[in-house]
Amino acid sequence: MQIRSDFDSGNIQVLDASDPGRVRLAIRKDFASDHFQWFHFLAEGLTPGQTHRFTLENAPQSSYKNAWTGYRAVASYDGADWFRVPTTYDEGGLHFELLAERTSVRFAYFEPYSRARHAQLLVKALALPNVELLACGSSLQGRELPLLHVRGTAAAPRKVWLIAQQHPGEHMAEWYMEGLIERLGQDDDELRALLAQADLYLVPNMNPDGAFLGNLRTNAAGQDLNRAWQAPSAERSPEVLFVQQQMAAIGVDCFLDIHGDEEIPHVFTAGCEGNPGFTARLEALEQEFRQRLMAIGEFQVAHGYPRDQPGQANLALACNWVGQTYDCLAYTVEMPFKDHDDSPQPRTGWNGARSKRLARDVLTVLAAMAGKLR
Numbered sequence: 001m002q003i004r005s006d007f008d009s010g011n012i013q014v015l016d017a018s019d020p021g022r023v024r025l026a027i028r029k030d031f032a033s034d035h036f037q038w039f040h041f042l043a044e045g046l047t048p049g050q051t052h053r054f055t056l057e058n059a060p061q062s063s064y065k066n067a068w069t070g071y072r073a074v075a076s077y078d079g080a081d082w083f084r085v086p087t088t089y090d091e092g093g094l095h096f097e098l099l100a101e102r103t104s105v106r107f108a109y110f111e112p113y114s115r116a117r118h119a120q121l122l123v124k125a126l127a128l129p130n131v132e133l134l135a136c137g138s139s140l141q142g143r144e145l146p147l148l149h150v151r152g153t154a155a156a157p158r159k160v161w162l163i164a165q166q167h168p169g170e171h172m173a174e175w176y177m178e179g180l181i182e183r184l185g186q187d188d189d190e191l192r193a194l195l196a197q198a199d200l201y202l203v204p205n206m207n208p209d210g211a212f213l214g215n216l217r218t219n220a221a222g223q224d225l226n227r228a229w230q231a232p233s234a235e236r237s238p239e240v241l242f243v244q245q246q247m248a249a250i251g252v253d254c255f256l257d258i259h260g261d262e263e264i265p266h267v268f269t270a271g272c273e274g275n276p277g278f279t280a281r282l283e284a285l286e287q288e289f290r291q292r293l294m295a296i297g298e299f300q301v302a303h304g305y306p307r308d309q310p311g312q313a314n315l316a317l318a319c320n321w322v323g324q325t326y327d328c329l330a331y332t333v334e335m336p337f338k339d340h341d342d343s344p345q346p347r348t349g350w351n352g353a354r355s356k357r358l359a360r361d362v363l364t365v366l367a368a369m370a371g372k373l374r
C-alpha cells in the first residue's frame with residue numbers, strides 16, 4: 001500500500017505501511033507551530049473486500065486530545081462523497097478501518113474544502129450581478145485573500161461582515177461560505193429583504209496558506225490568526241491586518257466569524273458577553289439571533305463554551321475585537337467536526353452540505369434582524 005499527502009491540505013507521516021491490517025501513521029505538526037490535529041491522505045493499492053486498519057499513533061499528543069473521543073474519521077473514494085468509518089481511540093492512538101470497495105481512498109479529519117473549489121467559488125460569486133471583488137489582500141506566502149462585496153439596494157446599508165476559516169483545519173467554515181454564496185444566486189423574499197437593508201462583506205477564506213499546508217490552527221508564520229486581532233502585523237498576520245484596514249474604511253454593523261470546534265458535538269455560537277463595551281442592546285441582539293436560528297436551523301444553545309465573566313473577554317479574538325471596536329452584534333459561529341447530536345446523521349456526521357445549509361439559515365436570520373442592528 002502507498003500513502004500520499006503531497007497535495008492541497010495533505011497531512012500525514014508514514015511510520016510503517018507494510019501491513020494493511022495495521023498501518024502506522026502520525027499527524028505532522030503545523031508548518032511553523034507545535035499544533036497538530038488535521039490529517040488528510042490518500043491510500044493507494046488497497047485490496048477490495050479486505051479490511052484495512054490505520055492508526056494515528058500521536059493522536060493522544062495532539063492539540064485537542066479530548067476531541068478524539070466520540071469522533072469518527074471520514075473517507076471518500078471519489079473526493080465528493082465523504083462518509084464516516086468505524087473509529088476508536090485509546091492511549092495507543094486513533095484507530096480507524098475500512099472494508100475496501102476500491103483500490104484507493106482518501107481519509108481526512110473532515111470533508112476537505114480544496115483550493116481548486118475555492119477558485120471555482122470565487123468565479124461563481126463574481127458571476128453574480130451584485131457581487132464585486134472589492135479588494136484583495138495577500139497571505140504571507142502570496143496567496144490571494146479576496147474580499148467580496150455584495151451590493152444591496154439600500155441608500156445607507158448596514159454593513160454585515162462574514163469571515164471564515166481563520167483556523168485552517170476548520171474546513172467546514174468555507175463550506176459554509178459556499179452555502180451562503182449559492183443562496184445569493186437565488187432570488188427569494190428573505191434574501192431580497194436582507195439586501196434591501198444591508199450590504200455583505202465576505203472573506204471566504206482567511207488562511208489560505210494554512211489550509212494548503214495542511215495546518216490545523218496557524219498560518220505560514222505559525223500565528224493563530226484568531227489570537228492576533230489586538231496587534232496584527234505585516235510580518236506575522238497580514239491576513240488580519242488586511243481585513244482590519246478594510247473594516248476601518250467601510251464600517252461594521254454585524255460580524256460573524258465562522259469556525260469549527262474539535263470537541264463539542266453541536267453547532268453553537270460564542271458572543272461578546274465579556275467585552276468591556278457589552279451592553280443590554282448587544283445582549284438582546286445576541287439572544288434574538290440565537291432564538292431565530294434555533295427555530296429554523298441545526299442550532300442549539302444548551303452546549304458551548306463557558307461564558308466570559310464581565311470585562312474578561314480576550315480581545316485578541318476576532319469576534320470580541322470587532323464587537324468591541326464597532327459596538328455591534330458579533331458572533332463566533334462554531335460547527336462540529338463530529339456531528340450535531342441534536343439531529344445526528346451517522347453516515348456523514350457534520351459535513352459540507354450541512355455547513356452550507358446552516359449558512360443559508362443564518363441569512364434568513366440576518367434578513368429578519370438587519371433593520372435592528374443599529
Ligand code: ZN
Pocket residue numbers: 167170259260261
Ligand atoms: Zn476555530
